[in-house]
Amino acid sequence: MALSFMDGNEALARGAIAAGCNFFAGYPITPATTILSNMLKMLPPRGGVCLQGEDEIASMGYCIGASMAGKKALTATSGPGISLYSEQISFAIGGEIPLVIADVQRLGPSTGSATRGADSDIQFLQWGSTGGVPVIVLAPKDALDCYLLARHAFNYAEEFRCPVFIASNKEIGMTKESFDLESVTLPAVVERKAFSGVNYLPFAAEPDAAPPFLPIGGNTLVRQTSSTHGPDGYITNDPEVIAGSQERLRRKILDHVERITLYEEDIKPGSDTLIISYGVTVRAVADAVEILTEAGRPVSSLTLKSLWPVPEALLLEKAADFRRVVVVEMNLGQYVHEIRRVLGGGRVEFFGQMNGVLITPTQIMEVLCNA
Amino acid sequence: MHSYLNTSRPPVYCPGCTHESITAGLDRAMGSLNLPADKTVMVTDIGCSGLFDTFFNVHALHGLHGRALTYATGLKLADPSLNVIVTMGDGGLGIGGAHVLAACRRNLDLTLIILNNFNFGMTGGQCSVTTPADAVAGSEFLNQAEIPVDICGIAESAGATYVARCSGLDTNLHEIVAAGINHKGFAVIETLGMCTGRYTKKNRLSPSVLQQMVEDLPPKSGLVARNQRPEYGERYRELCLQNCRYPEPVTVGHQVDFPDYHRQEIAILGSAGMRIVTAGELVCHAGLAAGMNVSMKNDYNITVLRGQSVSEIQISPRKIGYAGSTAPTVVLALSDEGVQQRKKLFATLSPGTFVLKDKSVNIPPCTAEVYEVDFKEWKIAKPDWALAALCFLATKEQAINWEMLDIALKAQFQGKIYLSALGIADKIRCAMATL
Numbered sequence: 001m002a003l004s005f006m007d008g009n010e011a012l013a014r015g016a017i018a019a020g021c022n023f024f025a026g027y028p029i030t031p032a033t034t035i036l037s038n039m040l041k042m043l044p045p046r047g048g049v050c051l052q053g054e055d056e057i058a059s060m061g062y063c064i065g066a067s068m069a070g071k072k073a074l075t076a077t078s079g080p081g082i083s084l085y086s087e088q089i090s091f092a093i094g095g096e097i098p099l100v101i102a103d104v105q106r107l108g109p110s111t112g113s114a115t116r117g118a119d120s121d122i123q124f125l126q127w128g129s130t131g132g133v134p135v136i137v138l139a140p141k142d143a144l145d146c147y148l149l150a151r152h153a154f155n156y157a158e159e160f161r162c163p164v165f166i167a168s169n170k171e172i173g174m175t176k177e178s179f180d181l182e183s184v185t186l187p188a189v190v191e192r193k194a195f196s197g198v199n200y201l202p203f204a205a206e207p208d209a210a211p212p213f214l215p216i217g218g219n220t221l222v223r224q225t226s227s228t229h230g231p232d233g234y235i236t237n238d239p240e241v242i243a244g245s246q247e248r249l250r251r252k253i254l255d256h257v258e259r260i261t262l263y264e265e266d267i268k269p270g271s272d273t274l275i276i277s278y279g280v281t282v283r284a285v286a287d288a289v290e291i292l293t294e295a296g297r298p299v300s301s302l303t304l305k306s307l308w309p310v311p312e313a314l315l316l317e318k319a320a321d322f323r324r325v326v327v328v329e330m331n332l333g334q335y336v337h338e339i340r341r342v343l344g345g346g347r348v349e350f351f352g353q354m355n356g357v358l359i360t361p362t363q364i365m366e367v368l369c370n371a
Numbered sequence: 372m373h374s375y376l377n378t379s380r381p382p383v384y385c386p387g388c389t390h391e392s393i394t395a396g397l398d399r400a401m402g403s404l405n406l407p408a409d410k411t412v413m414v415t416d417i418g419c420s421g422l423f424d425t426f427f428n429v430h431a432l433h434g435l436h437g438r439a440l441t442y443a444t445g446l447k448l449a450d451p452s453l454n455v456i457v458t459m460g461d462g463g464l465g466i467g468g469a470h471v472l473a474a475c476r477r478n479l480d481l482t483l484i485i486l487n488n489f490n491f492g493m494t495g496g497q498c499s500v501t502t503p504a505d506a507v508a509g510s511e512f513l514n515q516a517e518i519p520v521d522i523c524g525i526a527e528s529a530g531a532t533y534v535a536r537c538s539g540l541d542t543n544l545h546e547i548v549a550a551g552i553n554h555k556g557f558a559v560i561e562t563l564g565m566c567t568g569r570y571t572k573k574n575r576l577s578p579s580v581l582q583q584m585v586e587d588l589p590p591k592s593g594l595v596a597r598n599q600r601p602e603y604g605e606r607y608r609e610l611c612l613q614n615c616r617y618p619e620p621v622t623v624g625h626q627v628d629f630p631d632y633h634r635q636e637i638a639i640l641g642s643a644g645m646r647i648v649t650a651g652e653l654v655c656h657a658g659l660a661a662g663m664n665v666s667m668k669n670d671y672n673i674t675v676l677r678g679q680s681v682s683e684i685q686i687s688p689r690k691i692g693y694a695g696s697t698a699p700t701v702v703l704a705l706s707d708e709g710v711q712q713r714k715k716l717f718a719t720l721s722p723g724t725f726v727l728k729d730k731s732v733n734i735p736p737c738t739a740e741v742y743e744v745d746f747k748e749w750k751i752a753k754p755d756w757a758l759a760a761l762c763f764l765a766t767k768e769q770a771i772n773w774e775m776l777d778i779a780l781k782a783q784f785q786g787k788i789y790l791s792a793l794g795i796a797d798k799i800r801c802a803m804a805t806l
């Protein structure tokens with residue numbers, strides 16, 4: 001068995017290509033730049049297009065245009081770039097434009113620390129757009145996950161016709177590691193559902209689903225607009241039509257949370273504590289849990305790979321039997337708010353850190369032992 | 372002649388608005404070229420010119436303010452068979468200036484029609500980047516302190532291959548627009564027009580004044596001879612054909628048996644320019660060759676050839692979880708900056724830790740076994756210290772051995788670089804023999 005050796009950014013790029021990505025546009029930013037440089041090497045030989053935009057806003061615009069022509073588009077940036085993407089993200093949400101956005105997070109706020117990791121943007125990714133519409137955010141824990149979640153991200157983007165974020169982190173994107181690429185089980189590639197009837201209305205859809213797609217440039221004329229629109233893609237002021245499409249944008253995601261819920265669990269018999277984490281922190285949690293369990297103090301863990309939409313049913317089910325729930329994240333408390341909202345605040349404890357360094361297994365053990 | 376106008380959605384401009392005549396001119400231009408509707412897309416910006424897509428029966432994409440050219444670029448590169456026509460006001464021109472410049476430099480086959488009416492019509496007549504300083508606009512006195520841009524001049528100097536300016540009421544408008552659409556490359560057409568809803572209420576403007584303005588400005592009548600060059604999409608695809616080797620992922624198989632290998636954590640503490648990351652990769656490769664799992668976490672500043680460079684490597688027979696440093700088994704102290712970055716680490720080192728330091732490097736007190744070498748004395752250049760330190764480790768069989776390192780060197784280096792690495796290896800072996 002030969003192991004692959006690459007960082008999370010390369011794994012994400014390779015995972016995207018394996019998922020059918022054929023268009024990329026991005027702007028250099030540490031620690032996401034190597035996704036752009038990898039795509040520049042990988043897409044042209046595969047007949048794809050890879051561009052370096054004049055800025056982040058342009059990069060997103062290129063992806064939106066390409067996606068509307070039927071391409072599977074990826075872009076990659078870090079927190080400051082997500083800020084610039086914001087209004088284009090809103091467009092992709094409202095216009096139901098499939099896109100995958102990799103956010104290789106770094107320590108914020110603002111330009112923050114270019115070469116220091118943090119899970120800075122966990123709430124921002126969901127709420128950094130206008131309109132308050134649900135988005136999908138996946139969180140890898142290592143390079144192999146970057147590869148795997150790129151597949152899921154493209155599949156969700158195509159099925160739900162929405163932007164899907166991969167919330168990576170400098171500590172994953174720029175950490176090189178070995179893994180067995182052959183060991184991973186990938187879901188089949190999902191393609192955008194094409195419209196097949198007559199009289200195409202670009203935004204006519206079932207109340208809980210994305211509309212079928214036709215590309216700009218095909219035989220049937222297609223309209224896309226960033227303005228509030230009816231099923232025909234023309235601007236509308238009709239309150240009923242507006243309410244219907246707003247409701248559908250929510251339902252097409254929220255009615256399918258179960259299918260968007262990706263997680264791992266390690267439930268230990270006899271444990272009374274469940275530790276919930278995501279991203280790179282999961283790895284320190286796993287080490288801490290193993291050491292404690294070997295020492296006769298079993299602790300259970302739940303790893304969230306899907307952060308948004310919040311997997312509420314999963315949280316309720318998995319946390320049901322635990323006296324104590326500990327949330328650990330590489331920030332000063334972002335996702336813990338969701339977990340407290342779902343589980344109630346009483347038994348949920350939090351540990352986080354925002355200083356540019358990884359949370360260590362020792363710190364986690366201290367938190368777990370300080371009952 | 373075929374008309375593309377959407378009869379069920381007639382234009383809704385203020386009476387006398389020049390946009391009306393530009394709509395008609397564009398329709399006529401498209402008709403004269405007999406553009407297939409299903410291979411034509413109208414990409415519109417924000418403001419009154421952003422309504423254009425609704426008046427035509429072609430594909431349409433209406434997006435954010437100033438960003439129309441970005442969608443147009445994505446569409447055209449994704450589907451080179453499309454005719455892409457972009458409409459934008461002087462507002463979009465200002466807010467999306469970077470995209471206009473980029474499009475001029477790139478020369479992708481798009482047609483940009485700028486509907487310049489000297490103000491923001493839709494939002495109340497505020498001044499824009501083209502409002503004359505002596506105009507009365509909706510932003511109080513602000514336009515009096517600025518000068519308007521000549522977008523055609525800017526487009527030319529930014530590399531646009533077709534630049535034309537005319538009054539939006541010009542009877543030849545359709546011909547100018549048709550020539551722009553027909554041009555293979557980026558075409559910029561600036562039309563000067565009247566915003567009767569706002570601008571002309573306070574400023575004297577008439578068809579003849581517009582015509583005079585066009586005549587007073589430097590003439591721009593189409594092809595820019597000095598900028599002629601291949602269209603971007605064609606050039607892009609041509610260059611892609613020359614870069615057609617897909618980079619396969621690096622995989623390393625188990626080639627060396629290292630019985631009873633214990634988990635190793637190696638910290639290489641150096642500075643930028645000392646090839647610390649390359650050394651880290653070599654150690655990882657060596658570990659992989661022994662059938663181990665590896666991880667490498669690097670720490671450096673945003674400065675390129677200055678500052679610390681630290682690489683932390685783990686080599687383990689088991690899957691690696693936490694990738695940070697916990698208890699290093701090997702520390703290579705190669706620069707003061709690198710040591711400073713991890714100064715707290717030294718107090719935690721156990722007596723079993725193998726520390727190698729260059730004579731010039733100061734390290735905090737520690738209980739580990741410290742080997743001091745003088746790379747300078749051994750005639751090893753600073754950028755090779757990290758590699759030399761690995762050779763030292765291999766000779767001592769600490770974390771790696773020579774068989775492992777040699778596989779890594781062969782895989783990472785070729786030709787002359789490999790030979791020079793072997794040269795360093797020989798120097799270290801000789802020097803160590805005399806220790």
Ligand code: SF4
Binds near residue numbers: 488492493566
């Ligand atoms: S506000 Fe000005 S630009 Fe807009 S439709 Fe009226 S006249 Fe035309």
